[in-house]
Every structure is written in C-alpha cells, then in structure tokens.
Amino acid sequence: MSLRRGVMGGHHLVAAAAFLLLATPTTSAQSPTPGGMPPPPGMSMATSAAMRFPQPVRVGDLLKRDVIQPVESQNFLGTVQQIVRNPDGTLAAIINLGGFLGFGSRPVSVPLDALVLLGQVVEVDAFTPAQLRQLPTYSPGTAAPLSPGAIIKIGLAKPSH
Amino acid sequence: MNSLFRPRKRPDAAILDDHRPLLRSLERRGLIRGGLSLGALTMLTGCDVSRPKSVEDALLAISRMNDDVQAWLFDPNKLAPTYPASMVLKPPKFNAYYDVMDVKPVNGVDWRLELSGLIADKRPWTLPQINALPQRTEVIKHICVEGWDYIGEWTGVPLRTFLERVGADLHAKYVAFKTADDYPSSIDMPSALHPQTLLATQYAGDTLADPFGYPLRLRTSIKLGYKNPKWITAIEVTNTYLGGYWEKQGFPWFAGI
Amino acid sequence: MHWTNAVAMLVMITSGWGIYDDDVIIRGLIFPGYLRLGDWAAWSLNWHFAGMWLLAINGLCYLIYGVLTGRLRERLLPIRLHDVIQTVRDTLRLKIEHNDLTTYNAVQKLLYIVVILAGISQVVTGLAIWKPVQFSGLVSLLGGFQGARDIHFAGMAVIVGFLVVHVMLSLLVPRTLWAMLTGGPRVGPSGHGAPEEMR
Numbered sequence: 001m002s003l004r005r006g007v008m009g010g011h012h013l014v015a016a017a018a019f020l021l022l023a024t025p026t027t028s029a030q031s032p033t034p035g036g037m038p039p040p041p042g043m044s045m046a047t048s049a050a051m052r053f054p055q056p057v058r059v060g061d062l063l064k065r066d067v068i069q070p071v072e073s074q075n076f077l078g079t080v081q082q083i084v085r086n087p088d089g090t091l092a093a094i095i096n097l098g099g100f101l102g103f104g105s106r107p108v109s110v111p112l113d114a115l116v117l118l119g120q121v122v123e124v125d126a127f128t129p130a131q132l133r134q135l136p137t138y139s140p141g142t143a144a145p146l147s148p149g150a151i152i153k154i155g156l157a158k159p160s161h
Numbered sequence: 162m163n164s165l166f167r168p169r170k171r172p173d174a175a176i177l178d179d180h181r182p183l184l185r186s187l188e189r190r191g192l193i194r195g196g197l198s199l200g201a202l203t204m205l206t207g208c209d210v211s212r213p214k215s216v217e218d219a220l221l222a223i224s225r226m227n228d229d230v231q232a233w234l235f236d237p238n239k240l241a242p243t244y245p246a247s248m249v250l251k252p253p254k255f256n257a258y259y260d261v262m263d264v265k266p267v268n269g270v271d272w273r274l275e276l277s278g279l280i281a282d283k284r285p286w287t288l289p290q291i292n293a294l295p296q297r298t299e300v301i302k303h304i305c306v307e308g309w310d311y312i313g314e315w316t317g318v319p320l321r322t323f324l325e326r327v328g329a330d331l332h333a334k335y336v337a338f339k340t341a342d343d344y345p346s347s348i349d350m351p352s353a354l355h356p357q358t359l360l361a362t363q364y365a366g367d368t369l370a371d372p373f374g375y376p377l378r379l380r381t382s383i384k385l386g387y388k389n390p391k392w393i394t395a396i397e398v399t400n401t402y403l404g405g406y407w408e409k410q411g412f413p414w415f416a417g418i
Numbered sequence: 419m420h421w422t423n424a425v426a427m428l429v430m431i432t433s434g435w436g437i438y439d440d441d442v443i444i445r446g447l448i449f450p451g452y453l454r455l456g457d458w459a460a461w462s463l464n465w466h467f468a469g470m471w472l473l474a475i476n477g478l479c480y481l482i483y484g485v486l487t488g489r490l491r492e493r494l495l496p497i498r499l500h501d502v503i504q505t506v507r508d509t510l511r512l513k514i515e516h517n518d519l520t521t522y523n524a525v526q527k528l529l530y531i532v533v534i535l536a537g538i539s540q541v542v543t544g545l546a547i548w549k550p551v552q553f554s555g556l557v558s559l560l561g562g563f564q565g566a567r568d569i570h571f572a573g574m575a576v577i578v579g580f581l582v583v584h585v586m587l588s589l590l591v592p593r594t595l596w597a598m599l600t601g602g603p604r605v606g607p608s609g610h611g612a613p614e615e616m617r
Contacts, residue, residue, distance in 0.1 A: 035260050051262045053372045055252035072439060073448035119254030119311055156255040156372055159307060159441070212457065220464040227467050234552050241551040242558075302563065304550060307459070308441035310563050383551050411460035413467070418551045 035158035036070025036116060036125045045126045049113040052155025057117065059083045060148030067095050070116070070123040070160045077129060080122060081107055083152060084143035091152060093122070094138050108135040109143070116157040123157055221411070228415035235417050237351045241382035244300045250311040251365050253303070255372050256386065257342065258406065266371040267341050267392050274377065278337075278397035281328025288376050292362060294318035294326065299357050304418055305386040315380040317361035321354045329398045337403045338379060341392035346405040348381070348388055349415065357382035360393070385416040419483075420598055422476045427577065429455060429469035430540070434574055436462025443571050470544065477537055494527045502528060512590075533580040536573045543570040 039048030062080050069075040082094040091112040099105025114126035124132060146152070255261050273285035298316040324331060331354065337347035352358065361380040362369060369375040374391025381389055387407045397403075408414045432455035439448050440459040456462030484490035501524030509525065522530065546557045546566040560566040588594045597603065 037260065053261055053264060053370070055370060055372070057252060061251070066445075068445060072442070074442050074445045076445040117252065119309060120250060156252070156261045158256050158260045159309070161440070212461070217461075220461070220468055223468040223471070224464050234549060236552060239552065239554075242554050302550075304563060305441070306463070308437070308443075308567060407460070411464060413463070418549060 035160040036118070036123050038125050045111060045113040048126070049116075049155045052116060052157065054153035054155045055117065056151045056153055058148070059146045059150045059152060062093070062122065063148070065120065065122050067115075067122045067124060068118075069129055070118075070125050070157060072160055074121075074160070075129070077124060077132065078105060083112070083146045083150075084109070085146060086143045091146075092143065095124075095132075097132055097135075107138040107140075108132065109138045110135070112152065112154060115154055117154045118157050118159065122154075123160075125157060217411075224413050228413060231413075231415040231417045232349060232351075235351060235383070237355060239383075241301050241357055241418075244302070244312045246300055246314060248312045249300060249314045249365050252370070253313045253364060253373060254305075254309070254311050256305065257391075258344070259342075261372050264372050265341060265392075267375060267394075269376045272376055272394070274393065275339075275395040276327060276397070277395065278399040279330035279333045280324075280396075280398050283327075288362075291318065291360065291377065295322055297359060299359060299380065299382060301357065301382040303386055303389075306412065306416070314365045315359055315361040316363035316366070317359040317377075317380065319356065320358045320360050320379070321356070323360055324353065324398070333398045334400045335398070335403065337397040337399055338390045338393050339395035339397075340390045341394050344390055344392075344406045345403065346379070346388060346390040347403045347414075348379075348384065352381060352383055352417065355381065355383055383417055385418055387412065388416050419476060419480055422472065423480065426469055426473035426476055427537075427581070429465055430473055431574060431578060433462045433465035433469060437466060438571065443567060470541075473537075474541055477541070481534070493522055494531050497524050497527050497531075529580055529583065533577060533584075536576040536580070540570060540573045540577070543567075543573060 039045055062083060065080045067077045067080060069077055078095045078097040078099070080093055081096050084092050084094055086092055086109075092109045093112060093115055094107050095110050096105035097108050110124065110127065110132070114124055116123045116125050127135075257264070269288050272288060274287075274291065275285050276283045295318060296316055297319050298314060300312065300314045302310050303313050304310045320336070324336070329336075331350065333350055335347045336350060336353040337345070339345055359380045361374075361378050362376060364370070364373055369378060374393075377393045378391040379389045379393060388405075402414075404414060432453060435449035436454035436456040437459060439454065440462075442448055451457075454462060456465050481490070505523040505525040508523075542556070543560060543566045546553055546560050547563070547570060550557045550563050550566070557563060557566055560569055588598070
C-alpha cells in the first residue's frame, strides 16, 4: 500500500465519517397524541382520567413504585408511599417527592385522578413538577390508608415521545 | 514485526522534524486546541440536512438482509422463557401509535373475524366460536422495540391450531392481520406456527380489556411488541409481502427476538 | 483498519444514543437530537443494525490479524503495575512525547486492552439484546434483558471515555495522528525500536 493511497484513504474515511454523522433532527414521525398529556384546558381532572380507560390495580402492587414525569427523559419525581381515602371520599396517592436514595424526600398528597399507570411506573400527568413541589407536606392521620388488598382504578397512558 | 499496512517506504523524516517545536508548544496549550477540534467535530452532527434517499435506501436494503439473517437464526422449536404467574404485571403496559384516550372499543357481539387468502374455509368467526377452540396460556415476556419489557399472561387458541382448523396453506410465506385501529401487520409463517403464538382473548385470566385489544389480539413470544396487533378484525394467509404500520415508517419487518 | 473501526464505532455510539432515548435507562439522562444518528428511533435502529456488521467484521479481522501475527501480544503485554504508575505520573506532568511510536507505554497498553474488551462486550451484550429469546441462555448470564441493556450502556460509557482520552492524547502528540494515517514508522528487526535507515 503506497503512502499516497494511505493518506487519501484516511482523508476519505474521515470525510465519510463526518458526512454520516449529519443527523437530521427534522420531524420525528411520532404519534398524533404523545403519551401522558395533561387534561385539556377547561376539562376537569376527573373527566380526563375517566377518558383514559381506568384499569383495576391492587393497592399493594402500587406501593414503592417510582413516580416519573411524562416526558421522554422520564425524570424521577418520587415514590408511592401509600394510597389513602380522604374524609370527602376521594382517593389520593401519598408520594414521597424528591430526595435521593430515600433521603430528603417529602410526602405530598396527590389526587388519584392526577396519576396514570405506565407499565411498572406511575406518571403524574395533571401537575407539573413545579406544581407538585408547591403541595403542602402531608401529615399522616388526616386520611385513611387503603389496605394492600384493595383494588382501585387508575387511567393509562402510552410512553411519552 | 512488520504490519501489512505499513508503507514500505518510510515517510520523509523532514515531516517529523516540523512537528518537534510544535510538539513542545502543544504539550501545554494543546489541551485547549484539542478540545476545540473535538467541539468542531460534534458541531457537524448538528447540521440540518435532509436524509439523502441513497442513504435511506442503503439502510433499508441492509435491514432486509438482516431480516434474512434473523429468519435463519430463528429456531421454530425454541420456546421463550416462561415465568411464574406471581410475576405478571396487572394491568399490563399500554402502547399504540396514539394515546389511550383514542382507543376505539370494539363491540364483541357484532365483531366478526374475517378470513381471506390461502384459506380453505373462509367463513367469518364469532367470538363465542373462537372461545370454544382449544386454549393455551402463556406467561412470557413482552419486549418492546423501545427497550422496555414486562411479564404478562395471555390465554387463547394457538394460531397454528386455528390455521389448521380453517384449512390454511401452512406452506405460504405470510400471515397478515387487519385491525380496528388501522394497524396492519404481517408475520412469517414459521413464527405464526410457533407453539407459543396465540390468538389471545384473555389477559391474566380475565377477558382482554378494551385498551389491550378486546376481543382478539396476536400474542407471540418470539417477536417484538409491535408485531402483536390488537383488535384484530381480519386474517389473511398469503405469499405477498404486505408489510405493516411501523414497517412503512422504517422499522424492520422480521423483528424477531 | 483503524479508521474503518473509528467510523464503525462512531456510527454505533451515536445511533445507540438514538435507540437509548426511546426508553432511557438512567432517568433524566437523555441525549439531545444533535448527538444522535438517525432522526428518530426507526432510523437509529437501521444505522445500528447496519454499523454492527462493519464493526464486527472489521473488529474480527483486527483481532485475528493481531493474534496470528503476534502483534497484539507484542504491543499490549506485559503490563507491570510499576510502569502504569510511572506513566500516569509522566502524563499528568504532560511528559507525553513519544520518541518511538511503535512502543506503547503501560497506560496505553492498559487502555487498549480495556477498549478491546469493551468492544467485545458490546458485541456480546448487543447480540443478547437483539435476540433475547434465541440467545436466552446468554441473556440469563447477563442478568436478564434489562441487565444486558445496562451492561451494553456501561460498555458504551467505557468506550466513549476511552475515545475522549484517545483523541485528546493523539491531538497532543500529532505524530501519532500521522502514524494512524500512514501506518507508522518502519519497525526495526527487533520488532520495535528505532526505525531503520531509508533505503
């Protein structure tokens, strides 16, 4: 192999590499309705949740599940600590918000209608992370925890893309 | 020893001499300059140029070649691992090319399974007729092309049993599906005849729920999730390649796991 | 061979990032569009499944060549801990001049062995991810489907780390770039050492 051909080959290959690296972030042919969208303006959380084909799920299966943001990067929000029934009869999830490896998290009460199931995780689609952080810290005893064997219904979402 | 790729003639030594003073100055400042060069390279990826058709065609041709490799690798007798019922995810994970609010439930009473193509008995099937066929339960892993998976339990008539019952040509190449949500799909016959491939009507012992394909969905153990159409309305046995919804968008067709 | 490998690795890494984004492994970590090869998942996959042939065939040729000719054994072994520590000290003091490009210092040897092993690991874990049922035995050894994905991701991180160091150092010692383009100085009869006189 001659010297010249070696140099030319090297240059061509580098140029080819540069060309191949030209990614095209044009339209991604994703779905008409991206997963985990919040309720449309004017629609109540309850109505929106009801449109998501709520499925029965065992309370015990929800405990300790990760809660994530419905975005492609699946940002971690917290973990499910408990499912409770409020004095007014509505259901809520007590979520340990934030923290790292279990330290520094804060429990907040999130209405069940604000949540969706995505496989093995839970997503909050009705509140932004900023809104979640503004929720008051939940004090135990103000609502009755459901037993692990109880079955509740939660709406579904497709993966966020 | 000599590399085959070394030039026989040694490069002109003068070229190396040029580098010596450069080398000394670069040793300290080179770090920054090197960083800039790296940055320049990454900038190239940000260029907004349409994907050239020739590149696209080449990639699709390689994808088709990979389909042949996958068909060669596929062992029709190898069963996918199964799992204990305690590991089944309830409810399973939902996915479609649209979000769940747009699911259009099918009326199971009015529903008929239409048949066409290389099938001897093309009479449509009702749901009770399907449910009367021999059933099999599989607890297997659903693996999505996106990268996630879950363990699920499906019950239904093995597709092989159904195809034999309707006198389908089992030497045909493809089994194709039409669905209520305009999601055409097709698979190769060897995968259709695999023992774990079901026409599923139940999940975790209960009738399939609306979001998960009621009344009938395909459940394979040896293909990626997108090859398992839900809300099936028609089955065709054919030697014509019919592709599928995601295949039109560039995804591989064989999609075997 | 080196540049074919460089192209193949870059294709695999950047298309791999596109595939990763479809279901992230580390929550909150996502690769931005301009770093991904393939404008969305379908095309990242197509690039990945095309590049894998280039990487595997070129890599196999490199390994077979290196083993059969003894080049790998000669260049990469032996590695003594004392040499490694000494080389790290030299490098941190930016004493990185290479008088003889055909001899690798201890840190170089270590890094090249690591990247070769990482490359092999990527192929093995890649096969497990691609065919989790057909290669189900392999998948169990890797800790399941998600385990194989995790190891595949970690291998990518190791290779990217190597690339950053490799590119940085080769830019700091431009003679190595020239050697990579032309095959390096002619080697003396001892196998390495001072180049011979030109004929």
